[in-house]
Amino acid sequence: MKRVVVALIPYLWLLGLFLVPFAIVLKISLSDVAMARPPYLPQFSWSEGISTFLSQLDFENFTFLTTDDLYWKAYLSSLQIAATSTLLTLLIGYPIAYAMARAPEQWRAILMMLVILPFWTSFLIRVYSWMGILSQEGYLNQLLLGLGVISEPLIILNTKIAVYIGIVYTYIPFMILPIYAALHRLDNSLIEAAEDLGCSRAKAFWLVTVPLSRNGIIAGCFLVFIPTLGEFVIPSLLGGSGTLMIGKVLWEEFFNNRDWPVASAVAVVLVLILIIPIVLFQQNQQKQQEAEN
Amino acid sequence: MRLSGFNITSLTLGFAFLYLPMVILVVYSFNESRLVTVWTGFSTRWYGELLNNQAFLDAAWVTFKVAALSSTLATVLGTLAAYALVRGGRFAGRTLFSGMIYAPLVMPEVITGLSLLLLFIGIGLERGVLTIVLAHTTFSMCYVSVVVSSRLVTFDRSLEEAALDLGCSPWSAFRLVTLPIIAPAVISGWLLAFTLSLDDLVIASFTTGPSATTLPIKIFSAVRLGVSPEINALSTLMIAIVTLGVIVASLISKQKFVQQQQRERQIDNRTR
Numbered sequence: 001m002k003r004v005v006v007a008l009i010p011y012l013w014l015l016g017l018f019l020v021p022f023a024i025v026l027k028i029s030l031s032d033v034a035m036a037r038p039p040y041l042p043q044f045s046w047s048e049g050i051s052t053f054l055s056q057l058d059f060e061n062f063t064f065l066t067t068d069d070l071y072w073k074a075y076l077s078s079l080q081i082a083a084t085s086t087l088l089t090l091l092i093g094y095p096i097a098y099a100m101a102r103a104p105e106q107w108r109a110i111l112m113m114l115v116i117l118p119f120w121t122s123f124l125i126r127v128y129s130w131m132g133i134l135s136q137e138g139y140l141n142q143l144l145l146g147l148g149v150i151s152e153p154l155i156i157l158n159t160k161i162a163v164y165i166g167i168v169y170t171y172i173p174f175m176i177l178p179i180y181a182a183l184h185r186l187d188n189s190l191i192e193a194a195e196d197l198g199c200s201r202a203k204a205f206w207l208v209t210v211p212l213s214r215n216g217i218i219a220g221c222f223l224v225f226i227p228t229l230g231e232f233v234i235p236s237l238l239g240g241s242g243t244l245m246i247g248k249v250l251w252e253e254f255f256n257n258r259d260w261p262v263a264s265a266v267a268v269v270l271v272l273i274l275i276i277p278i279v280l281f282q283q284n285q286q287k288q289q290e291a292e293n
Numbered sequence: 294m295r296l297s298g299f300n301i302t303s304l305t306l307g308f309a310f311l312y313l314p315m316v317i318l319v320v321y322s323f324n325e326s327r328l329v330t331v332w333t334g335f336s337t338r339w340y341g342e343l344l345n346n347q348a349f350l351d352a353a354w355v356t357f358k359v360a361a362l363s364s365t366l367a368t369v370l371g372t373l374a375a376y377a378l379v380r381g382g383r384f385a386g387r388t389l390f391s392g393m394i395y396a397p398l399v400m401p402e403v404i405t406g407l408s409l410l411l412l413f414i415g416i417g418l419e420r421g422v423l424t425i426v427l428a429h430t431t432f433s434m435c436y437v438s439v440v441v442s443s444r445l446v447t448f449d450r451s452l453e454e455a456a457l458d459l460g461c462s463p464w465s466a467f468r469l470v471t472l473p474i475i476a477p478a479v480i481s482g483w484l485l486a487f488t489l490s491l492d493d494l495v496i497a498s499f500t501t502g503p504s505a506t507t508l509p510i511k512i513f514s515a516v517r518l519g520v521s522p523e524i525n526a527l528s529t530l531m532i533a534i535v536t537l538g539v540i541v542a543s544l545i546s547k548q549k550f551v552q553q554q555q556r557e558r559q560i561d562n563r564t565r
Contacts, residue, residue, distance in 0.1 A: 007377035007384065010370045010434065014393040017431040021408035024415055096307035099300035111304070113543070118311055120535045122492050124509050125528040129314035132321065132520045137330050139317060169314070230401025232495050237516065247403045251495075254407060264411075267404045278399050 029061055029264035061265035071266065074244040075273065081160065081235075081245060082228040085167040089224050090217065092168060093175035097216075098209075100176070101183035112180075115173050127166050127237050134162050134238070158240025166234040171227070175220035182216025183209070215288045222281035229277075230270060246270055315532060322525035329520045339526040349511060349527065356491060356508040359422060363429035364486035370430065371437025371486070372479055376467075378438070379445040397435045405432055406499030413500065420502030428500040429490040436489060437482035444478035477546075484542070488535075 065071040100111045118126060133139050134157040141153040156162050186209065194204040210217075232247035239245065246266065254263040296304075321329060325336035343349060377384075378391055397405060409428045413420055452474070456466040472479075494509035501510065508527075515524050 006373050007381050007390070010374035010377065010438075011386070011390055011393075013370055013431070013434070014374075014390070017409065017412070017427060018393050018397060021412040022404075024411045025404070025408045028411060092307070092310075095299075095303035099296065099304045099307075102300050103296060103304070113539075114308060114311070117536070117539060118315075120488055120539055121315070122509070122528070122531055122535075124492065124494055124512055125318070125531060126314070128512070128516050128520075128524065128528065129318045131516065132329055132525075133314060133317065135330070135520065139330060142330065169310070172311070226399055227401070230403055232401075232403050233513075237513075247401060250403045250407065254499075260411070263407060267407055270401060271404065274399065274401070 025264045025267055028260055029268045030059070031261050032060070061261045062269070064262060065265055065269060070244075071246075071249065074246045074249045075269070077244040078229055078246040079273075081163060081167075081243075082225050082231075085164045085171075085228060086221050086225045088164055089168045089172055089175045090221060093172050093220065094179060094217075096172075097176045097179035097183055100180050101186070108184075115176050115180075119173055123170060124233060126170050127234055130162065130166055130169065130238060131157065134165070157238060158242065160239065160243055162238040162240075163235055163243055163245075166238045167224075167228055167231070170234065171224045174223040178219040178223065179213055179216040182213040186212050215284065218284050219281070219288075222277055222284070226274065226277055226281065229274060318525055319529045319532060322522070322529040324522065324525075327522060329522050329525065339522040340530075343523050343526045343530075346523065348506075349508070349523075352506050352508045352511040355422060355505050359425050359429060359497075359505075359507060360487050360490035363426045363433060363490045364483050366426070366430040367434040367437050367486040368479060368483040371434040371482055372441050372475075374434065374438040375442035375445055376471075379442050394435050394438050397432045398439070400432075402493070402495035403499075406496040409496070410499040420500060421504040424500045424502070425497050425505060425507065428496050429486075429493060432496065433486035433489045436485050437479075440482040440485060441475060441478045444475045448474060 096115075100108065100115075103111060131138075135141075136153045136155060136157070138157070140156070141150075144150045145153065156165075190208050190212070191204050194208050195201070199207060230247045231245060232251055235243050235245040235248050236251070239248075247270075250263055250266045250270070253259050253266060321332070322339060323335050323337065324332050325338060326333040374390075374394060378387075378394065381387070406428070409424075409431070410420075413424050413427075418424060448471075452470050453466055456470045457463065461469065492509065493507075494513050497507045498510055498513075501507065512524055512527065515521055
């Protein structure tokens with residue numbers, strides 16, 4: 001009996017504050033916009049019954065998403081930004097994880113802590129710290145102008161490049177940690193064997209090290225890609241008005257345009273897009289667990 | 294093992310990349326000039342202005358209140374949820390339950406925020422500190438539950454069973470045996486929930502009302518227009534607090550570890 005109560009409290013909490021709210025989003029995404037408070041007309045009420053609901057059901061908010069350029073461009077550009085920055089994070093994170101795994105035993109704990117420490121610092125502040133570096137009269141331009149590398153200040157802030165930098169900077173621990181975990185377990189004698197059998201250093205790396213750290217790479221990529229797709233803070237602080245990302249569109253649709261049905265439809269489509277990488281990620285994790293047992 | 298030149302370079306560059314932006318922020322928070330990027334001289338002027346800025350102090354207090362309340366609630370709920378998931382066996386709706394624990398971890402914040410706001414408006418709850426606390430509790434209890442259940446999985450169940458055999462009630466077995474053993478995980482879950490709440494901008498922006506402004510909301514609206522010296526000072530203070538907290542926490546856990554080893558050695562000697 002007590003067991004039931006123990007499970008029931010968090011269960012009911014999540015039903016009420018996670019599942020029901022999402023059902024409301026779904027419902028409002030099917031409603032019509034109205035000049036009222038709240039600013040939408042419900043598509044159905046329970047008193048009218050299911051059949052009236054089905055007969056009146058239209059997906060006009062969703063059709064609207066496909067007719068207005070803004071939305072599908074924002075989805076595409078989010079996907080592109082998330083994919084590009086995941087790749088960049090991998091390229092920069094892998095050598096760091098590799099070096100950590102090769103570092104002397106007594107350094108590793110400290111190196112791990114140094115990777116995790118930024119996690120505890122405010123995300124907002126970490127993104128903000130790049131505004132001063134990348135702006136036109138920022139520290140990077142001052143340095144490059146001072147060294148005579150460039151004669152005109154570079155325009156980086158408020159472009160996609162700044163968004164890439166921001167994403168790589170804030171999400172790189174998510175990439176380093178799983179790759180490090182995979183490389184750390186790697187048996188060194190395998191690489192030695194490959195070298196003994198005539199592989200060059202680089203070839204042994206490609207043929208032995210990379211395939212054996214595959215699971216870490218996959219996990220790291222998903223851990224960066226999934227949260228980046230719906231990112232709001234980074235594009236709005238570093239990306240300027242020119243960078244379209246769907247999280248930002250949803251925010252603006254809701255707060256600036258007060259169009260709740262369209263904002264809800266944007267949210268529903270985003271969840272549908274996210275389900276694919278999330279399911280793939282889950283499968284990868286399960287496979288890995290089975291392999292370990 | 295010795296590090297090759299390549300590995301040393303990637304470590305140096307990697308950690309420079311991770312830490313330089315924050316170092317620059319801290320250094321320039323002591324800059325006298327209002328033009329943040331031009332160094333004119335050392336001064337603590339912006340810290341003074343910050344401490345005289347009532348709006349920031351109010352926001353800091355609201356943020357602290359929200360974080361303390363929501364992390365404590367989330368720890369209780371998350372621990373219960375983890376216990377139910379790991380120890381509950383099979384019960385009706387278990388799949389839905391574990392799905393609801395994991396989904397908020399991957400749900401974009403804009404969607405969590407939007408859906409909770411629509412709920413609060415739907416049930417006519419006035420928005421303010423209470424609604425932010427409810428929202429933060431909901432997503433951070435899932436993190437707590439993941440942290441605690443990873444500890445519960447590796448835990449030796451026979452200890453609990455022994456307590457039950459020796460006449461403990463299920464509740465006192467939980468209190469006297471299970472809780473002390475999972476305590477480190479519960480504490481780190483609480484700390485995680487606390488920092489998640491301190492840090493959150495998006496969900497708080499959706500679920501707050503005019504009466505409650507948190508520090509991240511305040512910072513966000515200040516820096517949207519560009520870099521500001523007060524925010525640099527504020528950031529430095531926050532970085533300092535976090536660093537101090539992490540150092541203290543790791544010292545405490547190290548001390549605990551040493552103590553435990555000593556105790557184990559004593560027990561070893563006695564049994565020998």
